[in-house]
Amino acid sequence: MSSDAPVGARPPAGKTFFGHPRALSTLFLTEMWERFSFYGMRAILVLYLTAAVADGGLDLGESSANAVYGTYNAMVYLMALPGGWVADRLIGARRSVLWGGVVIAAGHYVMAIPTGWSVFAGMALIVLGTGLLKPNISTMVGDLYERDSPRRDAGFSIFYMGINLGAFIAPLITGFLGEKINWHLGFGAAAVGMTFGVLQYVLGRRNLGEAGARPADPLLGADRRRALTRVGVASVVVLAVLLVLLVAGWFTVDTVVNLLTVVTVLVTVGYFARILTDREISGTERSRMKAYVWLFLFAASFWLIYDQAGSVLNIFAADQTDRWVGGFTFPASWLQSVNPILIIIGAPLAAALWLKLGHRVSTPTKFAVGLVLNGLSFVLMAAAAQAAVGGDLVSPLWLVAVYAIQVAGELSLSPVGLSATTKLAPVMYASQMLGLWFLATAVGDAIGGQVARLAGTWSQPVYFLTFGLASVVLGLAAVMFTRQIRHLMAGIH
Template identity: 55%
Template structure:
């Protein structure tokens, strides 16, 4: 695994391969994310789809929600059918095909929807399994080096996320949307090329086989069920369209209900089913449900960056930093920049505070921070009623939000694995991403509030929800800590 003795900052050379693959995949993801909403609301005369801002926000919400939701089946496919290594390759290939589909310069939106569908499917295969492969580069007992390796890996994520909006936003300016989509396709192609060439030697033996392969008979059965499910969904959509009542807005509303139902059904299955849970496990799961709800509220606001906040940047700010003109998409680079700056600061802070700050208190702080960020947005929106405001308002908003993310995201997976019942240890690893999925879906639907309230009132309403939820968590943090039997929560880099 060391590729003839070569190392990557003292780590197995395979980490360099995975670092580059993930950096380019995140470049493609965040590049598309930075211009997608603007493309959707641009008029057909400007080569866009001509959607309303409310509908575009709802579509972006469902798109983001499905990206995180498919991590669960993507992990299952790797474990039972393909293995992590092939899952990452085919996931990246499907993502690249999705971006190519969107880059085709035709007036029909069919290639756009096909492209988004392919990107969702491909990300479900790539995203959870490339992290698994990073872990497999190290011996099981080498926890310290593995943690350091993941820190380097997450640096690649944020480097891709930082540069993508700048590059893709510039290329897509002047209504050259398909050029921006093409740049995202090139980014994923570069990641795939590095993965294939670099992986021949540095990843030999890593994640090549599924952990629990399906027997041939069950594999055929799975194929039939998957095909039948896809056909049933296509028929249902076709029949809905035939009635003349299908609209994007209604579709996103139905999908939001389905996505919100997923964790409700899942938690009911865990708590009410006959799974042999001990009383301590039931108590810990009750505490986790509160943390899950808090996380969903956080992501509901935080992940409005590529829709609501992007529209504000485009329509209400003077797009200039230090006298240099920027694109609206460039504002999406503020978040990863602040993450890279403040990750070591918060890591040192949590070590210094130690056991004095509980998981519930960190989540509560995150909610208050994301709520405060929307109080700032309300002030900016109020000032914008008299004319464009400085883009530095958005810089401040993203700075405050990152303070919240670094208090919540690093402990999310950790507390999930800690509180999971023994019977659900493996499955629960994907539950954290369902919280992001629920938050994204619901956040997308909040755009409808713009029809009945002003912009400042919209931001204040969401801010109030987050702050009230945060204060409630602070009030009950002692009780939750007791229910969780919490003594310490390991810190880890944020995963996005």
């Protein structure tokens, strides 16, 4: 994430937003509406994919639907890498965010078309648009402050509140419309939300000054033509592969999902190989990157379980929980709002805890706590699934408790991992490491989508208990190797 914007990039003085630059309100609302659209659509995606055709769904089958969901999430985070490159080298963060928002809105509008093909075409557009918007809007928030400004962290805290506010509100609206009225109406609500985000971003652009107006390291002349040629060739290759799959009769949902999973893993391996074999980084930096490999694997394992909230756990909420309250059966997707509201409540508490503990608890230990808590959430889910054996509906409070444990785990790992990413980064790769952190989520979601296929074939108690205990064991193993990892971190806590 770029933060060394020149003084001229600061937004104009004038009215403030909670004591911060007025531009923060524009970026806050853009991110809030983008997250509204993202989490709103995601809350009903698997439910729509698995719903019977008679109920307006695709009747895709639980295993394939879970894999599609995981791969979609993976692609969103994977595309943050080229999205950041486009902004840094070609068009700048400001235009990247604008065009990203437009493409995202278009994707949701496509999904609102009541046909079978629209959901996949719409998801492809949303992936491309989110890759442009997601990494670059954070860059613009950083550009509002000097690197050492005491208000910088507070500004990001306000900005991230927008993320969780949008994520909290979205399922309540899209879930009701999608589950109770029409699935495509729910997708349409997500489109309207993103449209609001784009409109207020355009209207508020005067607040941004020069922040994000130009590429940080623009490609010029022959270098630009060469880069665009490579992008064109890569696009042709991708289209050729898809055409071959189509002609050969292999262009199926499962084939594409499997192919994208492999691509995600290979990109990640190639990225790490490039950094670790670079002769221009120092021995200390290489050692720290070796430590980061372990933290990356821990994080990917965490997201593999955590992000099944919108797939396996969402289906459980729809089929096996008693949602009858006061004469009304509330939509299963409403439970997707539990996670963000718990984060809003828990984030300041976690921040205060880590501040009080200081360096007494190391980064690898915090990762281990996250893994153990994540695993325990699935152990609890195994108990919930056992209670539902035989067709009995269980209380939704089981899922609320599971999400509470997972949020505690997330607050132990996610913000800590982001901080560790910036501290362990080699100097010459500092601006690229945020993209590498996004890759941890991409890998976890891609593999998690494949793992979630087993939820449709294994008994639910066995599924949850197996992967829950695996995460707990991995967390305990991380504790055992904390000293070795800290040694590789070479003085970084």
